[in-house]
Amino acid sequence: MQKIDEKLNNVTARVRTAAEKAGRDPAQVALIAVSKTRPAEALEQAYRAGQRRFGENYLQEALDKQAALAHLPDLEWHFIGPIQSNKTRAIAEHFAWVHSVDREKIARRLSDQRPASEPPLQICLQVNLDDEPSKAGISLEQLPELARAVNEMPAVTLRGLMAIPAPQTDFNDQRASFARLREAMESLNARGLTLDTLSMGMSADLEAAVAEGATQVRVGTDIFGPREPAQP
Numbered sequence: 001m002q003k004i005d006e007k008l009n010n011v012t013a014r015v016r017t018a019a020e021k022a023g024r025d026p027a028q029v030a031l032i033a034v035s036k037t038r039p040a041e042a043l044e045q046a047y048r049a050g051q052r053r054f055g056e057n058y059l060q061e062a063l064d065k066q067a068a069l070a071h072l073p074d075l076e077w078h079f080i081g082p083i084q085s086n087k088t089r090a091i092a093e094h095f096a097w098v099h100s101v102d103r104e105k106i107a108r109r110l111s112d113q114r115p116a117s118e119p120p121l122q123i124c125l126q127v128n129l130d131d132e133p134s135k136a137g138i139s140l141e142q143l144p145e146l147a148r149a150v151n152e153m154p155a156v157t158l159r160g161l162m163a164i165p166a167p168q169t170d171f172n173d174q175r176a177s178f179a180r181l182r183e184a185m186e187s188l189n190a191r192g193l194t195l196d197t198l199s200m201g202m203s204a205d206l207e208a209a210v211a212e213g214a215t216q217v218r219v220g221t222d223i224f225g226p227r228e229p230a231q232p
């Protein structure tokens with residue numbers, strides 16, 4: 001089996017190739033290693049290979065790994081999972097970025113609970129592009145109002161948008177979904193916001209996301225291998 005450092009190199013090369021094809025600077029696309037369900041040792045291997053940004057979905061699991069990896073400098077933690085109200089304080093205290101904000105109440109709590117000693121929490125709003133009932137995210141219709149509200153909050157910085165489109169195998173179909181998220185950001189910026197982040201693209205569709213302007217891709221499987229099925 002390929003080792004984590006080799007897989008990480010492959011993913012980095014895919015991002016670079018996709019950026020170059022799109023005439024973009026590869027340095028404008030940050031790779032977030034999605035490490036949910038992986039043991040701290042796997043993250044440390046990725047760290048040794050140069051990876052610094054990690055994305056986690058489950059709070060307690062993330063806190064345990066942060067404690068286990070406290071000896072490693074310069075780690076940047078991104079929270080990318082669903083957020084319950086009773087988890088906002090720990091998220092505000094222990095992460096640099098949150099990609100999965102889809103309600104004003106959650107954003108307000110994150111802002112209120114962000115420690116004054118820390119820089120503002122960097123926020124992306126999660127958009128449910130296809131109004132899939134089973135999925136988290138604000139609708140495109142309600143996005144402008146939420147964006148305006150979050151933009152006013154003092155201890156968070158609204159940076160951009162995140163989405164997980166319905167899975168598609170065709171490259172052009174994948175692109176079309178990501179284009180809608182890019183257009184949503186452009187339309188918010190045309191109304192006076194200054195968003196600069198598109199968090200989109202995973203193992204199966206990162207090339208299409210980079211082609212449409214992704215500035216952060218979130219990749220798990222193709223760095224760490226297949227995940228165990230979720231616990232019942």
Ligand SMILES: *Cc1c(COP(=O)(O)O)cnc(C)c1O
Binds near residue numbers: 081
């Ligand atoms: C699990 C997850 C990913 C990574 O998905 P892979 O297909 O393993 O690359 C990215 N984003 C979010 C929000 C996730 O939950």
